[in-house]
Amino acid sequence: MDKIGRPLRNRHSNMQMILLVWLILLPATTLAGATLAKHSELDTARPDFAAIRDVQTKKSAFFDYLMPFVLDANAAIGAERARLLQMEAINATGRALSSAQQADLLRLAKRYRLPTAQHNRPTDKLIAQVLQRVDVVPASLVLAQAANESGWGTSRFARQANNYFGMWCYQAGCGLKPRQRDAGRSHEVKRFEHTRDSVVAYLHNLNTNRAYQSLRNLRQTTRELGAPLRGVLLAEGLLSYSSRGADYIKDIQAMIITNDLEQLSFEVASQ
DSSP states (O other): OOTTOOOOSOOOOOHHHHHHHHHHHOOGGGSOOOOOOOOSSOOOOOOOGGGOOSHHHHHHHHHHHHHHHHHHHHHHHHHHHHHHHHHHHHHHTTOOOOHHHHHHHHHHHHHTTOOGGGTTSOHHHHHHHHHHHSOOOOHHHHHHHHHHHHTTTTSHHHHHHOOSSOOEEOSTTSEEOOTTOOTTOOOEEEOOSSHHHHHHHHHHHHHHOGGGHHHHHHHHHHHHTTOOOOHHHHGGGOTTTSTTTHHHHHHHHHHHHHTTHHHHHHHHHTO
16 A cells, blocks of 8 residues: 555546536535534544444544644645635736745745646746645545544554544654564554644645646646635545555545534634
């Protein structure tokens, strides 16, 4: 299972058709409600998820713990995106960007790993390319993957390395050695100082790794259609996240639907 997102096989699909099908199947008004706590501050006290025996209580505790970090990380991305949209609006009027804006644009292009050869493209083209990468990931998808990858926060990697998404690293001592690592493999499961860092790294991986270009394409098409971003749709772009491929995608989508995570995301966003 290559959690840095190396492509496992090619998938030729009509992304716009997938999008339209999901938008038809999942109208926002059909999702069930959920009870939430308000998150005005990040709570750094991690519950002992393994000690919580009641399944629903454990799930609620898990979502309540992770959601503030997801909102915080997405808010930071949203602020970057807002600056890019302002640049796009200025450029559309024929005016030149300020020197500070030009520097910011190139900084974001570099941060989001746009190939250096593309940095000298016309301003409108460069902004469009960076915008495709600088965008939020629905909380529903983040929470479902975190729950799946960490066993609802009970995995050794979540407890000892604050790694909720199974992300790998390749330098000795950078993380925890998997107990069942295949012979000849050298990867470790990356260690993070804080849960927040794990969430930030996961979002950056989806936004920059070429393995998730299809996810970014789906997200961009959704934006162009003026539809809300849905985790159950964007999960279609996770084929390379797991060696299980399409079966993994089905599991993530099932977790989103079963746990009403789309509605959870909408309710939190409206608070």
